[in-house]
Amino acid sequence: MENLEAVLFDLDGTLYDYNKCHEKGLESAYEYMEGKYDIPYDKFIDLYRKARFENHKELVGSSSSHNRIHYFKRLLKLYNSKFKSDVVLDLYKAYYKGFFDGITTFKGVEELFEELVDKGISIGVVTNLNSRIQIEKIDKLGLSSFVDVFVTSEETSREKPHSSVFLLALHRLDVSEEEVLMVGDDFEKDVKGALSVGIDSVLLDKECEYGESSEQFEVVESINEVGELIEKVFSEN
Ligand SMILES: [Mg+2]
Secondary structure, eight states, rough: OOOOOOOOOOOOOOTTTTHHHHHHHHHHHHHHHHHHSOOOHHHHHHHHHHHHHHHHHTTTTSGGGGGGHHHHHHHHHTTTTOOOHHHHHHHHHHHHHHHHHTTOOOOTTTHHHHHHHHHTEEEEEEEESSSHHHHHHHHTTGGGOSSSEEEEEHHSSSTSSSHHHHHHHHHHHHHHHHGGEEEEEEEIIIHHHHHTTTTTEEOTTTOSSOOOSSSSEEESSSSHHHHHHHHHHHHHH
């Protein structure tokens, strides 16, 4: 690697525990639903999964494929209810109320960002999903002041692993692919996507599912290890 000028980070599952927040979001949405309709939790989750599946199938590759407003609109339809704007909006609000309740970064994220800023390395966030909600996440995580460039798939209309998200980040940072490192928790979307445009990658594999590093990309188990890796790359130059 030449001079390291910037590090790109995925957001969900890389900077904070997405699964935990999502679970809390679903519980909160269910609490609202239960207050309105006589529906057991299992049935609610089943309808949510069906709604998500349908939405993904129709909108695959676009940020809208993950938009919860579509999921809840479809969920209501699958529940054989007519369209009700207030219920759709309230489900969406309840989901994100639960989702954001106590959201916090993974241990070591702030320290790593501080270290990068100290070294003069820029920070970019490249993420799939619509801008409105992803910006709220970075805001609630308190990371906004560290981030130089923030790119969502809604802005490029194509999702990672598509090159457009990565190329837009390079353009906005005014750096070349050789000067950047990508860090993400999804092998297909983050690692393969970045590699396809020539960006070296680090897979954050918290559950140790993936295994060994290869010549093309590194595998780490924690954000602290990302810091150590960057320290190594930095000191080599
Ligand atoms: Mg992710």
